[in-house]
Amino acid sequence: MRKGKIIFHVDMNSFYASVEMAEHPELRGKPLAIAGKVEDRRGIVVTSSYEARAHGVKTTMQVWEAKRKCPGLIVKPPHFDLYRSVSRKLFALLRSYTDQVERVSIDEGYMDVTSLTEDRHPVQLAQAIQQQIKDQLALPCSIGIAPNKFMAKMASDMKKPMGITILRKREMHKTLWPLPVSEMHGVGKKTAEKLVNIGIKTIGDIAHYPKAAFVEQFGKYGERLHERANGYDPREVDPEAESEFKSISQSTTLPRDIQDEEEARLVLHRLAYRLSRKLKEKRSLAYQLSIAIRYSDWKNISRAKTVQQPLQTTEDIAQLAFQIFSTHWNGEPIRLLGITVQALEPVTKASKQLDLFTYEQDASKEPLFNVLQDLEDKYGSSVVRLGIDDKQEKGK
Known part of the structure; x- marks a missing residue:
C-alpha cells in the first residue's frame, strides 16, 4: 500500500x-x-x-x-x-x-x-x-x-x-536545492534580490538557514518559504477553492505601484465597500471570495476562499480579503488589486440572519467613502487613512 x-x-x-x-x-x-x-x-x-x-x-x-x-x-x-x-x-x-x-x-x-x-x-x-x-x-x-x-x-x-x-523529498538535495531562489515558486524578483544580498542564493540556502532568524527577517511569508524549501507544505487540494457560479468583481489599477501593507488594506477596504453596495442592491450574499494581485512586473496571482457564514458587509468582505492578501502577497510592488465575490445566494435563502446594526453601520460610512474616493482620485491612494480601522485594530 x-x-x-x-x-x-x-x-x-x-x-x-x-x-x-x-x-x-x-x-x-x-x-x-x-x-x-x-x-x-x-x-x-x-x-x-x-x-x-x-x-x-x-x-x-x-x-x-x-x-x-x-x-x-x-x-x-x-x-x-x-x-x-x-x-x-x-x-x-x-x-x-x-x-x-x-x-x-x-x-x-x-x-x-x-x-x-x-x-x-x-x-x-x-x-x-x-x-x-x-x-x-x-x-x-x-x-x-x-x-x-x-x-x-x-x-x-x-x-x-x-x-x-x-x-521526491529524498531527492530534494539534488533536484530542488541547487536551483536559484528566483526559480522558487512564491519568490518574486525583489524578494530574490533581498535574499541574494544576504547571501541566500539557492533554495538549499533557504532550507539550511536557521528558521528562527529567517522568520525574524521575513515574517510569516519567510516561515512559509522556509518550510517549503524543506519540502513541507500541508495545504490540501481544495475542490471548493474556486467556483464557476455567478460573481461580482471590483478591481483598480493603482495610480502608482504600492509596496505598503496599510495602503493595500485601504484599497481593499474601498473595493469591499463597492462590492457590499452591489450585493445589497442585488439582495444577495456571497459564500466565496477571491483576490487578484498584479505585480509591477505584470505577473498575476489569484487566490480564493470559501466561507461557511455568508458575506455582505464591507467589514466582513474587507477582513477576509486582507486575510487572503496578507497570506499570499510576496512583498513585491503592486499595480492592481481586485476582489471577486461569488457563489451568490439571495438573502431570503441564506442560513444566517444579517446583523441590522452592522448593516446600518456600513451604510453610515457611505459619505465617508465617497469623500475618500474623491481625495484618492485627486491626490493618490496614500493621502488618507481609515481612522475607523485603526481604532478597530487597537481595540482588538
Whole structure:
C-alpha cells in the first residue's frame, strides 16, 4: 500500500497561444504572441508560442520590442471567452478522473490522485491525462508529481512543453536545492534580490538557514518559504477553492505601484465597500471570495476562499480579503488589486440572519467613502487613512 499523498500539478503550456493554434491550425509552428490592447501602459505580450520564445520573445515584453526581436511575429488579441470555454472543458476532463481537483487559474490546477495510484503508477496516470488533453483539446501540458502542492508546482515547471516530472523529498538535495531562489515558486524578483544580498542564493540556502532568524527577517511569508524549501507544505487540494457560479468583481489599477501593507488594506477596504453596495442592491450574499494581485512586473496571482457564514458587509468582505492578501502577497510592488465575490445566494435563502446594526453601520460610512474616493482620485491612494480601522485594530 502506497504511503503519503500523490499530488499532480497540471500546467497548460503557453495556454492562450496554444488555444489559438488549436482553433486555427494554420498558426501551428509559427511565432505567435497574444498581446493586450494598447491602452494606458501600452500593449504587452501576455503569452507567446515556443517558436516566438526561441527568438527571445517573453511575457510582459512590449509588442514593439517583441517584433524587433522576432520580425515574423504574428500578434493576436486575446479571446477570453474562448479561453474560459476551453478551460471549463479542461477541468471537466480532469474531474472525470477524480473530484479532488483544485482550479488555481484558467490554465492550471492541482489533483489529489492518491486513491488512483494504489494500483497504477503515477507516471502512467499522468501520461494518460496528458495524452487525453492532447487528443481531445489539442493542447500541450506539463504535469508535476510530488507529495505536496508546492513540490508538484515546482516539478511541473521543470520540463516544458509536454513534460512529466517527479519530485521526491529524498531527492530534494539534488533536484530542488541547487536551483536559484528566483526559480522558487512564491519568490518574486525583489524578494530574490533581498535574499541574494544576504547571501541566500539557492533554495538549499533557504532550507539550511536557521528558521528562527529567517522568520525574524521575513515574517510569516519567510516561515512559509522556509518550510517549503524543506519540502513541507500541508495545504490540501481544495475542490471548493474556486467556483464557476455567478460573481461580482471590483478591481483598480493603482495610480502608482504600492509596496505598503496599510495602503493595500485601504484599497481593499474601498473595493469591499463597492462590492457590499452591489450585493445589497442585488439582495444577495456571497459564500466565496477571491483576490487578484498584479505585480509591477505584470505577473498575476489569484487566490480564493470559501466561507461557511455568508458575506455582505464591507467589514466582513474587507477582513477576509486582507486575510487572503496578507497570506499570499510576496512583498513585491503592486499595480492592481481586485476582489471577486461569488457563489451568490439571495438573502431570503441564506442560513444566517444579517446583523441590522452592522448593516446600518456600513451604510453610515457611505459619505465617508465617497469623500475618500474623491481625495484618492485627486491626490493618490496614500493621502488618507481609515481612522475607523485603526481604532478597530487597537481595540482588538
